Amino acid sequence: MEALIQRFPKEVRKAISEAQQKGASSWVTARPRHDHSTVLHKGDFRDAVFIRYAWTPPRLPQHCVCGANFSLQHSLDCLIGGFRTLQHNEVRDLVADCLKEAHFSGELKSDDEARSDVKCIGFWTRMRQAYFDIKVVSPFAKSNSSLTPAQLYRKSEQEKIREYAARIRDVEHADFSPLVYTTTGAMAPRTEQVFKKVGEKMAELKEIPYSVVCGWLRCRFSFALLRTTLICLRGTRKRKGKFGKPGKPQIERAVVEAHIDF
DSSP: OHHHHTTSOHHHHHHHHHHTSTTTTHHHHSOOOGGGTOOOOHHHHHHHHHHHTTOOOSSOOSBOTTSSBOOHHHHHHOOTTSHHHHHHHHHHHHHHHHHHHTTOOSOOSOBTTTTBSEEEESSSSTTOEEEEEEEEEOTTSTTTTTSOHHHHHHHHHHHHIIIIIHHHHHTSOOEEEEEEEETTSOBOHHHHHHHHHHHHHHHHHHTSOHHHHHHHHHHHHHHHHHHHHHHHHHSOOOOOTTTOSTTOOOHHHHHHHTTOOO
């Protein structure tokens, strides 16, 4: 198999490496069930397979509304449409839901002052606040394409730690954990640690095996990341003129481009 993989183009080898990461195949092996939100319609399943093996999905537009050539990676990078924010927020909300289901108490919402995504009480230490900040990265982005999965995880985690950890530790006197996911459904090591603790708590509360809870959680995040990636690829982006209508600011684009807190 290794000899065969080495004959593939570089981008296909990269795609296979990412597909082998833990959690990246959860959407492939899950049986379609509407009551468990594991159903993909025909077009989404086709696009998902193409994305998985770095093939160009069919019937893509040649150009984006921003003027750039359109591609899968551009759809994940383009600021118009707010789809990047949508992907981040979908994972953030799922993290908050999982913490609630594991009975971790506290404010499970964005904290404006600390600017982290989610916080709760008693996660790592009893009666001590824990802050979490989510980052969703594409392993196929130009800046990441030459990195191994381990290098990508380490780079992304360190970026979040430099941005938040010191302030949360020294000012908030709390714990901080970066939660890094890839668009292919994999998780960074620190995210795996959080994931394991949530899974163990859920397994204890629900009195079911940890392995069952673990598989269920991976599947939820896998589908959340896949569906938002598909929205980035197929979602409609619109631009009203070069600068928009007079007196009508492009609110969504401004929020994304200026990193405005909300």
